[in-house]
Amino acid sequence: MQIGLKPPEGAVVLFNGRDVSNWHQRNGEPATWTVEDEVMTVAKGDAITAETFQDAYIHLEFRTPDMPEATGQAKGNSGVYVQGRYEIQVLDSYGWEVPGLGDCGAIYNQYAPLVNACKPAMEWQSYDIIFRAARVDGAGKVVEPARMTVLQNGLVIQNNAVLQGPTGGPVDENEGQPGPLLLQDHGDAVQYRNVWLVHLPEKGSDAYEPH
Numbered sequence: 001m002q003i004g005l006k007p008p009e010g011a012v013v014l015f016n017g018r019d020v021s022n023w024h025q026r027n028g029e030p031a032t033w034t035v036e037d038e039v040m041t042v043a044k045g046d047a048i049t050a051e052t053f054q055d056a057y058i059h060l061e062f063r064t065p066d067m068p069e070a071t072g073q074a075k076g077n078s079g080v081y082v083q084g085r086y087e088i089q090v091l092d093s094y095g096w097e098v099p100g101l102g103d104c105g106a107i108y109n110q111y112a113p114l115v116n117a118c119k120p121a122m123e124w125q126s127y128d129i130i131f132r133a134a135r136v137d138g139a140g141k142v143v144e145p146a147r148m149t150v151l152q153n154g155l156v157i158q159n160n161a162v163l164q165g166p167t168g169g170p171v172d173e174n175e176g177q178p179g180p181l182l183l184q185d186h187g188d189a190v191q192y193r194n195v196w197l198v199h200l201p202e203k204g205s206d207a208y209e210p211h
C-alpha cells in the first residue's frame with residue numbers, strides 16, 4: 001500500500017514533520033497550520049510550498065475529520081492544488097457509489113474519479129500524483145495541456161487526464177510556468193502528512209547507447 005511510502009532518493013520533502021516554516025499563505029504571510037506528531041492540520045489560509053515544480057511525482061497522505069452531521073461539500077473539504085492551479089478534491093466521499101465532479105479524487109469540475117477509492121473519515125489515505133506540466137510556445141500559449149494520473153490508496157482514480165485549464169481558485173493562470181503545491185483551507189480540520197515530490201525530467205535521453 002502507499003501509506004507510509006518513504007521518499008525515494010532525490011525526493012524533495014515538502015513537509016518536514018516539525019513545522020510549516022517552508023509553507024506560506026496566498027498573501028505571502030507564513031502558513032498558520034498547526035503541526036503535531038508529524039501531522040499538519042488545516043488552519044486559517046491555504047498552505048503553499050516554497051518549492052515549485054514542473055513535471056513531478058507527488059506523494060501525500062491525508063485524513064478527513066469525523067463530521068457525521070455534515071453533507072456534500074461541507075464534509076471534510078480540502079484540496080490538493082498541483083502547481084497551485086489544478087485541484088484534486090479532498091472530501092469525505094466515503095461510500096458514494098458514483099462519485100461526481102466535486103467528490104474526493106475528482107479533478108474539480110473536470111473529471112470525476114474513475115472509482116470511489118475513499119476510506120472512511122479518520123483513516124489515513126494516500127494520493128500518488130504523476131503530473132505532466134502544460135507545454136507552451138514562446139508566447140505562453142498552451143500547445144500540450146497538462147496531464148495527471150492519480151492513485152488514491154493504490155487504486156488508479158485518474159488515468160492520464162488531459163486538463164482543461166486551471167480549476168477554480170488557482171494561484172495564477174500561468175500554465176507552463178513552474179508552480180507550487182497548495183493545500184486548501186476550506187474550513188475543515190483535514191490533516192496531511194508525508195508530503196514529498198520527485199522532480200521528473202521533461203523527457204528521457206534520445207541517444208541510443210549500445211551495450
Ligand code: MG
Pocket residue numbers: 077078079089090184186
Ligand atoms: Mg476542495
